[in-house]
Amino acid sequence: MGRLAEGRLVPVLTVVLAIVVIWYGFSVLLNTPWQQGVYARADQAGVGLFQYLADVYSQQRPVLPAPHQVAVEFWNSVVNANPATPRSLIFHAWITISATGLGFLFGTVLGIVLAVLIVHNRAVDRSLMPWVIASQTIPILAIAPMIVVVLNSVGLTGLIPKALISTYLSFFPVVVGMVKGFRSPDALQLDLMRTYNASGAQVFWKLRWPSAIPYLFTSMKVGVAASLVGAIVGELPTGAAGGLGSRLLAGSYYGQTTQIWAALLMAAALSAGLIMLIGAVQVLTQRAMGARA
Structure with missing residues:
Protein backbone atom coordinates (compact mmCIF):
# COMPACT_ATOMS: atom_id res chain seq x y z
CA MET A 1 0.00 0.00 0.00
CA GLY A 2 2.91 2.32 0.68
CA ARG A 3 4.30 1.79 -2.81
CA LEU A 4 0.82 2.28 -4.23
CA ALA A 5 0.44 5.54 -2.34
CA GLU A 6 3.80 6.75 -3.64
CA GLY A 7 2.74 6.15 -7.24
CA ARG A 8 0.28 7.98 -9.44
CA LEU A 9 -2.84 5.90 -8.81
CA VAL A 10 -3.80 7.14 -5.35
CA PRO A 11 -3.31 10.88 -6.10
CA VAL A 12 -5.29 10.58 -9.33
CA LEU A 13 -8.11 8.65 -7.67
CA THR A 14 -8.20 11.18 -4.83
CA VAL A 15 -8.60 14.07 -7.27
CA VAL A 16 -11.27 12.18 -9.25
CA LEU A 17 -13.19 11.38 -6.06
CA ALA A 18 -13.07 15.02 -4.98
CA ILE A 19 -14.35 16.12 -8.39
CA VAL A 20 -17.22 13.62 -8.24
CA VAL A 21 -18.24 14.75 -4.75
CA ILE A 22 -18.18 18.42 -5.78
CA TRP A 23 -20.08 17.52 -8.96
CA TYR A 24 -22.85 15.83 -6.99
CA GLY A 25 -23.07 18.81 -4.68
CA PHE A 26 -23.42 21.33 -7.50
CA SER A 27 -25.95 19.14 -9.30
CA VAL A 28 -28.18 19.36 -6.23
CA LEU A 29 -27.63 23.10 -5.96
CA LEU A 30 -28.39 23.87 -9.61
CA ASN A 31 -31.31 21.46 -10.00
CA THR A 32 -33.08 22.44 -6.77
CA PRO A 33 -35.12 25.38 -8.21
CA TRP A 34 -36.73 23.16 -10.84
CA GLN A 35 -37.48 20.41 -8.32
CA GLN A 36 -39.03 22.87 -5.91
CA GLY A 37 -41.21 24.14 -8.75
CA VAL A 38 -42.33 20.57 -9.44
CA TYR A 39 -43.28 20.09 -5.79
CA ALA A 40 -45.12 23.43 -5.74
CA ARG A 41 -47.17 22.59 -8.84
CA ALA A 42 -48.01 19.17 -7.42
CA ASP A 43 -48.86 20.73 -4.03
CA GLN A 44 -46.43 18.29 -2.46
CA ALA A 45 -44.75 19.22 0.79
CA GLY A 46 -42.80 17.50 3.52
CA VAL A 47 -40.64 15.40 1.19
CA GLY A 48 -37.88 13.51 2.97
CA LEU A 49 -34.21 14.09 2.24
CA PHE A 50 -33.63 10.76 0.50
CA GLN A 51 -36.73 11.13 -1.65
CA TYR A 52 -35.72 14.68 -2.49
CA LEU A 53 -32.21 13.59 -3.56
CA ALA A 54 -33.67 10.73 -5.57
CA ASP A 55 -35.99 13.13 -7.40
CA VAL A 56 -33.21 15.64 -8.05
CA TYR A 57 -30.88 12.99 -9.38
CA SER A 58 -33.51 11.51 -11.69
CA GLN A 59 -34.64 14.64 -13.55
CA GLN A 60 -35.08 14.10 -17.27
CA ARG A 61 -33.49 17.41 -18.31
CA PRO A 62 -31.36 18.61 -15.40
CA VAL A 63 -29.41 21.82 -15.52
CA LEU A 64 -26.35 19.88 -14.36
CA PRO A 65 -26.73 16.09 -14.65
CA ALA A 66 -25.26 13.98 -11.91
CA PRO A 67 -22.22 11.78 -12.70
CA HIS A 68 -24.28 8.58 -12.70
CA GLN A 69 -26.73 10.10 -15.21
CA VAL A 70 -23.85 10.97 -17.52
CA ALA A 71 -22.42 7.48 -17.06
CA VAL A 72 -25.74 5.86 -17.97
CA GLU A 73 -26.11 8.04 -21.07
CA PHE A 74 -22.52 7.30 -22.06
CA TRP A 75 -23.07 3.55 -21.63
CA ASN A 76 -26.29 3.61 -23.63
CA SER A 77 -24.72 5.68 -26.41
CA VAL A 78 -21.54 3.62 -26.67
CA VAL A 79 -22.45 0.05 -25.74
CA ASN A 80 -26.18 -0.30 -26.30
CA ALA A 81 -26.46 1.79 -29.48
CA ASN A 82 -25.66 0.52 -32.96
CA PRO A 83 -22.25 2.02 -33.92
CA ALA A 84 -23.46 2.52 -37.50
CA THR A 85 -26.30 4.84 -36.49
CA PRO A 86 -26.25 8.51 -35.37
CA ARG A 87 -27.55 7.44 -31.95
CA SER A 88 -24.12 6.03 -31.16
Whole structure:
Protein backbone atom coordinates (compact mmCIF):
# COMPACT_ATOMS: atom_id res chain seq x y z
CA MET A 1 0.00 0.00 0.00
CA GLY A 2 2.91 2.32 0.68
CA ARG A 3 4.30 1.79 -2.81
CA LEU A 4 0.82 2.28 -4.23
CA ALA A 5 0.44 5.54 -2.34
CA GLU A 6 3.80 6.75 -3.64
CA GLY A 7 2.74 6.15 -7.24
CA ARG A 8 0.28 7.98 -9.44
CA LEU A 9 -2.84 5.90 -8.81
CA VAL A 10 -3.80 7.14 -5.35
CA PRO A 11 -3.31 10.88 -6.10
CA VAL A 12 -5.29 10.58 -9.33
CA LEU A 13 -8.11 8.65 -7.67
CA THR A 14 -8.20 11.18 -4.83
CA VAL A 15 -8.60 14.07 -7.27
CA VAL A 16 -11.27 12.18 -9.25
CA LEU A 17 -13.19 11.38 -6.06
CA ALA A 18 -13.07 15.02 -4.98
CA ILE A 19 -14.35 16.12 -8.39
CA VAL A 20 -17.22 13.62 -8.24
CA VAL A 21 -18.24 14.75 -4.75
CA ILE A 22 -18.18 18.42 -5.78
CA TRP A 23 -20.08 17.52 -8.96
CA TYR A 24 -22.85 15.83 -6.99
CA GLY A 25 -23.07 18.81 -4.68
CA PHE A 26 -23.42 21.33 -7.50
CA SER A 27 -25.95 19.14 -9.30
CA VAL A 28 -28.18 19.36 -6.23
CA LEU A 29 -27.63 23.10 -5.96
CA LEU A 30 -28.39 23.87 -9.61
CA ASN A 31 -31.31 21.46 -10.00
CA THR A 32 -33.08 22.44 -6.77
CA PRO A 33 -35.12 25.38 -8.21
CA TRP A 34 -36.73 23.16 -10.84
CA GLN A 35 -37.48 20.41 -8.32
CA GLN A 36 -39.03 22.87 -5.91
CA GLY A 37 -41.21 24.14 -8.75
CA VAL A 38 -42.33 20.57 -9.44
CA TYR A 39 -43.28 20.09 -5.79
CA ALA A 40 -45.12 23.43 -5.74
CA ARG A 41 -47.17 22.59 -8.84
CA ALA A 42 -48.01 19.17 -7.42
CA ASP A 43 -48.86 20.73 -4.03
CA GLN A 44 -46.43 18.29 -2.46
CA ALA A 45 -44.75 19.22 0.79
CA GLY A 46 -42.80 17.50 3.52
CA VAL A 47 -40.64 15.40 1.19
CA GLY A 48 -37.88 13.51 2.97
CA LEU A 49 -34.21 14.09 2.24
CA PHE A 50 -33.63 10.76 0.50
CA GLN A 51 -36.73 11.13 -1.65
CA TYR A 52 -35.72 14.68 -2.49
CA LEU A 53 -32.21 13.59 -3.56
CA ALA A 54 -33.67 10.73 -5.57
CA ASP A 55 -35.99 13.13 -7.40
CA VAL A 56 -33.21 15.64 -8.05
CA TYR A 57 -30.88 12.99 -9.38
CA SER A 58 -33.51 11.51 -11.69
CA GLN A 59 -34.64 14.64 -13.55
CA GLN A 60 -35.08 14.10 -17.27
CA ARG A 61 -33.49 17.41 -18.31
CA PRO A 62 -31.36 18.61 -15.40
CA VAL A 63 -29.41 21.82 -15.52
CA LEU A 64 -26.35 19.88 -14.36
CA PRO A 65 -26.73 16.09 -14.65
CA ALA A 66 -25.26 13.98 -11.91
CA PRO A 67 -22.22 11.78 -12.70
CA HIS A 68 -24.28 8.58 -12.70
CA GLN A 69 -26.73 10.10 -15.21
CA VAL A 70 -23.85 10.97 -17.52
CA ALA A 71 -22.42 7.48 -17.06
CA VAL A 72 -25.74 5.86 -17.97
CA GLU A 73 -26.11 8.04 -21.07
CA PHE A 74 -22.52 7.30 -22.06
CA TRP A 75 -23.07 3.55 -21.63
CA ASN A 76 -26.29 3.61 -23.63
CA SER A 77 -24.72 5.68 -26.41
CA VAL A 78 -21.54 3.62 -26.67
CA VAL A 79 -22.45 0.05 -25.74
CA ASN A 80 -26.18 -0.30 -26.30
CA ALA A 81 -26.46 1.79 -29.48
CA ASN A 82 -25.66 0.52 -32.96
CA PRO A 83 -22.25 2.02 -33.92
CA ALA A 84 -23.46 2.52 -37.50
CA THR A 85 -26.30 4.84 -36.49
CA PRO A 86 -26.25 8.51 -35.37
CA ARG A 87 -27.55 7.44 -31.95
CA SER A 88 -24.12 6.03 -31.16
CA LEU A 89 -21.26 8.13 -29.81
CA ILE A 90 -18.87 5.81 -31.63
CA PHE A 91 -20.44 6.91 -34.92
CA HIS A 92 -19.90 10.58 -34.06
CA ALA A 93 -16.45 9.97 -32.54
CA TRP A 94 -15.22 8.33 -35.73
CA ILE A 95 -16.26 11.35 -37.82
CA THR A 96 -14.53 13.73 -35.41
CA ILE A 97 -11.39 11.62 -35.10
CA SER A 98 -11.06 11.50 -38.89
CA ALA A 99 -10.93 15.30 -39.10
CA THR A 100 -8.68 15.41 -36.04
CA GLY A 101 -6.16 13.00 -37.52
CA LEU A 102 -6.00 14.76 -40.88
CA GLY A 103 -5.72 18.21 -39.31
CA PHE A 104 -3.10 16.98 -36.84
CA LEU A 105 -1.04 15.52 -39.68
CA PHE A 106 -1.23 18.80 -41.62
CA GLY A 107 -0.44 20.83 -38.51
CA THR A 108 2.56 18.70 -37.53
CA VAL A 109 4.10 18.81 -41.00
CA LEU A 110 3.45 22.54 -41.31
CA GLY A 111 4.89 23.19 -37.86
CA ILE A 112 8.09 21.25 -38.59
CA VAL A 113 8.59 22.98 -41.94
CA LEU A 114 8.08 26.43 -40.42
CA ALA A 115 10.44 25.60 -37.55
CA VAL A 116 13.17 24.53 -40.01
CA LEU A 117 12.79 27.78 -41.92
CA ILE A 118 12.81 29.88 -38.75
CA VAL A 119 15.94 28.21 -37.37
CA HIS A 120 17.95 28.32 -40.59
CA ASN A 121 16.98 31.77 -41.84
CA ARG A 122 17.24 34.84 -39.65
CA ALA A 123 15.01 36.92 -41.93
CA VAL A 124 12.27 34.30 -41.71
CA ASP A 125 12.71 34.17 -37.95
CA ARG A 126 12.23 37.91 -37.56
CA SER A 127 9.40 38.20 -40.07
CA LEU A 128 7.42 34.98 -39.65
CA MET A 129 7.62 34.13 -35.95
CA PRO A 130 5.67 37.22 -34.79
CA TRP A 131 2.88 36.35 -37.24
CA VAL A 132 2.82 32.76 -36.02
CA ILE A 133 2.34 34.00 -32.47
CA ALA A 134 -0.23 36.62 -33.51
CA SER A 135 -2.27 34.00 -35.35
CA GLN A 136 -3.18 32.37 -32.06
CA THR A 137 -4.73 35.56 -30.68
CA ILE A 138 -7.70 35.21 -33.04
CA PRO A 139 -10.57 33.33 -31.34
CA ILE A 140 -11.22 30.06 -33.14
CA LEU A 141 -14.98 30.53 -32.73
CA ALA A 142 -14.70 33.68 -34.82
CA ILE A 143 -12.54 32.30 -37.60
CA ALA A 144 -14.10 28.83 -37.94
CA PRO A 145 -17.34 29.99 -39.64
CA MET A 146 -15.34 32.13 -42.07
CA ILE A 147 -13.14 29.17 -43.02
CA VAL A 148 -16.19 26.97 -43.55
CA VAL A 149 -18.02 29.57 -45.67
CA VAL A 150 -15.01 30.39 -47.83
CA LEU A 151 -14.16 26.76 -48.49
CA ASN A 152 -17.79 25.89 -49.20
CA SER A 153 -17.89 28.65 -51.79
CA VAL A 154 -15.06 26.96 -53.72
CA GLY A 155 -16.59 23.51 -53.40
CA LEU A 156 -14.58 22.15 -50.45
CA THR A 157 -16.98 20.59 -47.95
CA GLY A 158 -17.04 17.77 -45.47
CA LEU A 159 -13.74 16.72 -43.93
CA ILE A 160 -11.39 19.36 -45.37
CA PRO A 161 -12.79 22.50 -43.64
CA LYS A 162 -12.76 20.79 -40.24
CA ALA A 163 -9.25 19.46 -40.85
CA LEU A 164 -7.99 22.95 -41.72
CA ILE A 165 -9.47 24.36 -38.53
CA SER A 166 -7.68 21.60 -36.63
CA THR A 167 -4.48 22.46 -38.50
CA TYR A 168 -4.84 26.10 -37.45
CA LEU A 169 -4.85 25.12 -33.79
CA SER A 170 -2.34 22.26 -33.86
CA PHE A 171 0.55 23.75 -35.85
CA PHE A 172 1.44 26.42 -33.27
CA PRO A 173 2.71 24.18 -30.43
CA VAL A 174 4.71 22.18 -32.97
CA VAL A 175 6.36 25.34 -34.34
CA VAL A 176 7.28 26.61 -30.90
CA GLY A 177 8.47 23.23 -29.63
CA MET A 178 10.53 22.39 -32.70
CA VAL A 179 12.20 25.82 -32.80
CA LYS A 180 13.24 25.23 -29.22
CA GLY A 181 14.35 21.69 -30.05
CA PHE A 182 16.38 22.65 -33.12
CA ARG A 183 18.14 25.32 -31.05
CA SER A 184 18.76 23.03 -28.07
CA PRO A 185 22.28 21.86 -29.12
CA ASP A 186 24.86 24.02 -27.36
CA ALA A 187 27.67 25.94 -29.02
CA LEU A 188 30.30 23.28 -28.25
CA GLN A 189 28.34 20.64 -30.14
CA LEU A 190 27.88 22.93 -33.14
CA ASP A 191 31.58 23.86 -33.09
CA LEU A 192 32.49 20.17 -33.00
CA MET A 193 30.37 19.51 -36.08
CA ARG A 194 32.08 22.41 -37.87
CA THR A 195 35.44 20.97 -36.84
CA TYR A 196 34.45 17.75 -38.58
CA ASN A 197 33.63 19.86 -41.65
CA ALA A 198 30.00 18.76 -41.52
CA SER A 199 27.61 20.23 -44.03
CA GLY A 200 24.43 22.05 -43.05
CA ALA A 201 22.38 18.96 -43.88
CA GLN A 202 24.63 16.76 -41.76
CA VAL A 203 24.39 19.16 -38.83
CA PHE A 204 20.61 19.10 -39.16
CA TRP A 205 20.12 15.35 -39.46
CA LYS A 206 22.86 14.20 -37.08
CA LEU A 207 22.61 16.87 -34.39
CA ARG A 208 19.61 19.18 -34.56
CA TRP A 209 16.95 16.62 -35.49
CA PRO A 210 17.88 14.01 -32.80
CA SER A 211 18.04 16.80 -30.22
CA ALA A 212 14.56 18.00 -31.23
CA ILE A 213 12.82 14.61 -31.02
CA PRO A 214 11.79 14.96 -27.32
CA TYR A 215 10.43 18.43 -28.05
CA LEU A 216 8.54 17.08 -31.05
CA PHE A 217 6.60 14.49 -29.08
CA THR A 218 5.84 16.94 -26.28
CA SER A 219 4.52 19.42 -28.82
CA MET A 220 2.52 16.72 -30.57
CA LYS A 221 0.75 15.83 -27.33
CA VAL A 222 -0.39 19.43 -27.00
CA GLY A 223 -1.14 19.69 -30.71
CA VAL A 224 -3.34 16.60 -30.91
CA ALA A 225 -5.54 17.86 -28.07
CA ALA A 226 -5.83 21.23 -29.81
CA SER A 227 -6.58 19.46 -33.08
CA LEU A 228 -9.49 17.60 -31.47
CA VAL A 229 -10.89 20.88 -30.16
CA GLY A 230 -10.56 22.37 -33.64
CA ALA A 231 -12.44 19.47 -35.23
CA ILE A 232 -15.29 19.79 -32.74
CA VAL A 233 -15.49 23.56 -33.19
CA GLY A 234 -15.40 23.09 -36.96
CA GLU A 235 -18.47 20.87 -36.77
CA LEU A 236 -20.56 23.53 -35.03
CA PRO A 237 -21.12 26.03 -37.89
CA THR A 238 -21.37 23.39 -40.62
CA GLY A 239 -24.62 21.81 -39.48
CA ALA A 240 -22.96 18.45 -40.11
CA ALA A 241 -24.98 15.29 -39.76
CA GLY A 242 -22.31 13.66 -37.64
CA GLY A 243 -19.47 14.38 -35.25
CA LEU A 244 -19.19 15.22 -31.57
CA GLY A 245 -19.71 18.90 -32.39
CA SER A 246 -23.06 18.21 -34.03
CA ARG A 247 -23.94 15.97 -31.09
CA LEU A 248 -23.25 18.84 -28.70
CA LEU A 249 -25.25 21.21 -30.89
CA ALA A 250 -28.24 18.86 -31.04
CA GLY A 251 -28.15 18.39 -27.29
CA SER A 252 -28.19 22.15 -26.74
CA TYR A 253 -31.10 22.61 -29.16
CA TYR A 254 -33.31 20.05 -27.42
CA GLY A 255 -32.14 20.64 -23.85
CA GLN A 256 -30.56 17.19 -23.54
CA THR A 257 -27.86 18.07 -21.04
CA THR A 258 -26.97 14.45 -20.34
CA GLN A 259 -26.32 13.99 -24.06
CA ILE A 260 -24.04 17.04 -24.03
CA TRP A 261 -22.05 15.79 -21.07
CA ALA A 262 -21.76 12.28 -22.54
CA ALA A 263 -20.35 13.78 -25.74
CA LEU A 264 -17.90 15.84 -23.69
CA LEU A 265 -16.84 12.69 -21.84
CA MET A 266 -16.26 10.95 -25.17
CA ALA A 267 -14.17 13.90 -26.39
CA ALA A 268 -12.07 13.76 -23.22
CA ALA A 269 -11.58 10.01 -23.65
CA LEU A 270 -10.51 10.50 -27.27
CA SER A 271 -8.04 13.20 -26.28
CA ALA A 272 -6.55 11.05 -23.53
CA GLY A 273 -6.30 8.07 -25.87
CA LEU A 274 -4.54 10.08 -28.58
CA ILE A 275 -2.06 11.50 -26.07
CA MET A 276 -1.34 8.02 -24.72
CA LEU A 277 -0.82 6.76 -28.27
CA ILE A 278 1.72 9.51 -28.96
CA GLY A 279 3.40 8.69 -25.65
CA ALA A 280 3.71 5.03 -26.67
CA VAL A 281 5.24 6.02 -30.02
CA GLN A 282 7.63 8.31 -28.14
CA VAL A 283 8.83 5.45 -25.94
CA LEU A 284 9.39 3.19 -28.97
CA THR A 285 11.24 5.96 -30.81
CA GLN A 286 13.50 6.70 -27.85
CA ARG A 287 14.33 3.01 -27.49
CA ALA A 288 15.15 2.79 -31.18
CA MET A 289 17.47 5.79 -30.75
CA GLY A 290 19.26 4.04 -27.89
CA ALA A 291 17.67 5.75 -24.90
CA ARG A 292 17.67 3.81 -21.64
CA ALA A 293 14.33 2.86 -20.04
